Amino acid sequence: MPDRRMIVLAAIALIAVLLFLTVGLRGNVQFVLQLRALKLLALLQVAISIAVSTVLFQTVTANRILTPSIMGLDALYLFGQTALIFALGGFGYASLDAGTKFGAEVLLMIALAGALLWPLIRTRMDMNLMLLMGVTLGLLFRSLSQLLSRLLDPNAFAIVQTASFANFNMLRADLTILGTIITLAAVVVSWRARHVLDIVGLGREAAIGLGVSWIRTAAGLLLLVAILVAVSTALVGPVVFFGLLVAALAERVMRTQRHALLLPAAALIAIIILVGGQTLLQHGLGGASTLGVVIEFVGGLVFLALLFHESRK
Amino acid sequence: MIVIENVSLSHRDTPILRDIDLSLPRGGITALVGPNGAGKSSLFSLIARLQPLQKGRITVDDMPVDTTPSRTLAQRLAILRQDGAVANRLTVREIVGFGRFPHHRGRPAAEDLALVDAALSEFDLHSLADRFIDTLSGGQRQRAIVAMTFCQGTDYLLLDEPLNNLDMFHARQLMRCLRTIADERQRTAIIVLHDINQAASYADRIVALRDGRVIADGTPDDVLTEDHLESIFGYRMKVEHMNGKPFVLHHL
Numbered sequence A: 001m002p003d004r005r006m007i008v009l010a011a012i013a014l015i016a017v018l019l020f021l022t023v024g025l026r027g028n029v030q031f032v033l034q035l036r037a038l039k040l041l042a043l044l045q046v047a048i049s050i051a052v053s054t055v056l057f058q059t060v061t062a063n064r065i066l067t068p069s070i071m072g073l074d075a076l077y078l079f080g081q082t083a084l085i086f087a088l089g090g091f092g093y094a095s096l097d098a099g100t101k102f103g104a105e106v107l108l109m110i111a112l113a114g115a116l117l118w119p120l121i122r123t124r125m126d127m128n129l130m131l132l133m134g135v136t137l138g139l140l141f142r143s144l145s146q147l148l149s150r151l152l153d154p155n156a157f158a159i160v161q162t163a164s165f166a167n168f169n170m171l172r173a174d175l176t177i178l179g180t181i182i183t184l185a186a187v188v189v190s191w192r193a194r195h196v197l198d199i200v201g202l203g204r205e206a207a208i209g210l211g212v213s214w215i216r217t218a219a220g221l222l223l224l225v226a227i228l229v230a231v232s233t234a235l236v237g238p239v240v241f242f243g244l245l246v247a248a249l250a251e252r253v254m255r256t257q258r259h260a261l262l263l264p265a266a267a268l269i270a271i272i273i274l275v276g277g278q279t280l281l282q283h284g285l286g287g288a289s290t291l292g293v294v295i296e297f298v299g300g301l302v303f304l305a306l307l308f309h310e311s312r313k
Numbered sequence B: 001m002i003v004i005e006n007v008s009l010s011h012r013d014t015p016i017l018r019d020i021d022l023s024l025p026r027g028g029i030t031a032l033v034g035p036n037g038a039g040k041s042s043l044f045s046l047i048a049r050l051q052p053l054q055k056g057r058i059t060v061d062d063m064p065v066d067t068t069p070s071r072t073l074a075q076r077l078a079i080l081r082q083d084g085a086v087a088n089r090l091t092v093r094e095i096v097g098f099g100r101f102p103h104h105r106g107r108p109a110a111e112d113l114a115l116v117d118a119a120l121s122e123f124d125l126h127s128l129a130d131r132f133i134d135t136l137s138g139g140q141r142q143r144a145i146v147a148m149t150f151c152q153g154t155d156y157l158l159l160d161e162p163l164n165n166l167d168m169f170h171a172r173q174l175m176r177c178l179r180t181i182a183d184e185r186q187r188t189a190i191i192v193l194h195d196i197n198q199a200a201s202y203a204d205r206i207v208a209l210r211d212g213r214v215i216a217d218g219t220p221d222d223v224l225t226e227d228h229l230e231s232i233f234g235y236r237m238k239v240e241h242m243n244g245k246p247f248v249l250h251h252l
């Protein structure tokens, strides 16, 4: 029997989707619907990848206040954007072929994740050490981006600023669909691993005791996380704190650590916030492009709240 | 049979285990005793492949622990760790059910559910079955984790200080339960005990570890002598006999 809370979440998510598609339909209905459907697809893709990747990441690292951004993928992305703008100028950057850029970004981010995971697999390196390397690399990329942005003219700098937050307004249909297919595949793999994830969540030693091959499983899950993050980041831009908000809410709402419930709940909550938030911004507040900023702000607040909560325990 | 050959372990340059040779045949209860820091938990973590072997060889029923697939071993050998902390938002029933994971990989059959129920009864957990683990007392949590280890249904059980936090009633019940499965089902328990009198009453064999070395090994009658005990624990204690078994007055 499906959980009642899950049904409620699914219903709210469905309402958010319907509202997003139908509120304020005017003019050429078919054209507008097509546009909105594309945007909806991107929103769903991002919502689900952020939710699933954060839950997986928190389970593997046994840490409830981490997000995959600690691996430094989004910092690499940002550095890449800044470097491109620096090298090509605002105009050259804007005229880059979106398909090639998307492909190169995804591959680069997955390559970075691979480089981080390699020592973990080969030399059984400690996972915390790997995370520390990720943090250090992320810091390096961020500092480099800052250095480069100092050298940019104000116009080019404004483009960097735009690239630093998720943006759902400049989407290409083919890339969005491709991204969605990759995400779906990764989500199917995650769903099939839901029982193993429950065991992985018990921690390294307990999981090995229960027959999990730790290194292989942990590396595989982290690679899955990297794929999800890379695709969604290359599609719309970096989202850092949002996953934290979603994962924390899912655990509070479902009151369980079983992934069969946690994964779908987190995905539904992410959809509700992203799609609902976008509808609200578009029709209630009028400033359509700031959703990325708003969700990061709220996610950041949740991060602080969790920190306070943990430190008081 | 668990065979430990020539096993040594060190952290940086500090030796923790030195040249351990031990074989533990199938069936019976072996108590592993020794002062804090003797290396008991380290030895367990090597047998249960929780950390890589640095030197030597360990086999469980002829399967080397470092190359055998983790799941295959998990069907033969279960370990209860000394600090068996587990995630919070899980119920006792879910935790105990995880013990069956090596057998069904997430799709429990009727048999698995029946075994979980039996373990809940055995450890007096039925009334707590739907409570979250983080709402239990230390002893209740310990019982839940012990029940999970039992539920794994393995031939070999490594229990690292399982009596921690247990009251006398439940400590006795656990030791009797071990005795039963050892006698009736030929299962093997290796158990780290600090209460030497529990070892005297329930164990078939006592292995004593100190400074990473096996310094005594034999039946309770052999090992629990005043001289041996002094060399293991570093002070002299009186040994009486009750009902034909040694009784150590270690607290006086």
Ligand SMILES: Nc1ncnc2c1ncn2[C@@H]1O[C@H](COP(=O)(O)OP(=O)(O)O)[C@@H](O)[C@H]1O
Binding pocket: B011, B016, B034, B035, B036, B037, B038, B039, B040, B041, B042, B043
């Ligand atoms: N991860 C570790 N790093 C360094 N030293 C350790 C580590 N784990 C255990 N030790 C040391 O190894 C020795 C044996 O520890 P342990 O096996 O836990 O002892 P016991 O279980 O017999 O009390 C102790 O001196 C302890 O300090």
Ligand SMILES: [Mg+2]
Binding pocket: B040, B041, B042, B082, B160
């Ligand atoms: Mg110990």
